[in-house]
Amino acid sequence: MAPGIERCMYCGDSLGTSIDHFEPLKEAPLRTFDWLNHLLACSMCNSNQKRDLFPRAADGTALLIDPSRDDPYDHLRLVLNTGRYRARDRRGEATIEVFGLNRGDLVMGRQHAVPRTEAMVMARRAALDAGDHRRAERLMNSLLHHPFIDVLYAMVRAAASPGAAKVMEPEVVPLLADPVFQGMMPGSRRS
Numbered sequence: 001m002a003p004g005i006e007r008c009m010y011c012g013d014s015l016g017t018s019i020d021h022f023e024p025l026k027e028a029p030l031r032t033f034d035w036l037n038h039l040l041a042c043s044m045c046n047s048n049q050k051r052d053l054f055p056r057a058a059d060g061t062a063l064l065i066d067p068s069r070d071d072p073y074d075h076l077r078l079v080l081n082t083g084r085y086r087a088r089d090r091r092g093e094a095t096i097e098v099f100g101l102n103r104g105d106l107v108m109g110r111q112h113a114v115p116r117t118e119a120m121v122m123a124r125r126a127a128l129d130a131g132d133h134r135r136a137e138r139l140m141n142s143l144l145h146h147p148f149i150d151v152l153y154a155m156v157r158a159a160a161s162p163g164a165a166k167v168m169e170p171e172v173v174p175l176l177a178d179p180v181f182q183g184m185m186p187g188s189r190r191s
């Protein structure tokens, strides 16, 4: 549930190869050409998971998190130790269910992404310390194009909390206070 560059906007894993009409056309035919109703998705999330599902609360409001409008973290939490998403509310529950966010391949992929992300964050710091800004920039760019960028988002958030050293390498925790990481967070773009 995070928009990695060119990645599926739902799972953050596979490349986004198809366009999902977030609000299904049969429910919202007037949104057929609404730009914000077109989200980049992988075929697994679009065709196997979400299909035409679009659960609503009793009052008719949509339950699925819209990654182009909502901050997924308001409704979901990624548990770094397990690689699983946990719902913070009903919208989180519905989103995990419909997109299958805790399907086995995604959970394993997030688990593997933790040490990989840590290694790249440390390598970036080492490059900066060595004055090699080009390498630091390449590493940052590579981080942003990796699958499971939601793991990096979760690590940046976790780094600000007291138990941070329990869910990631302790030496990574202070590195995530860097403005380049803080500036990625959805909250930092709100005024």
Ligand SMILES: [Zn+2]
Pocket: 008, 009, 010, 011, 012, 013, 014, 041, 042, 043, 044, 045, 046
């Ligand atoms: Zn997907």
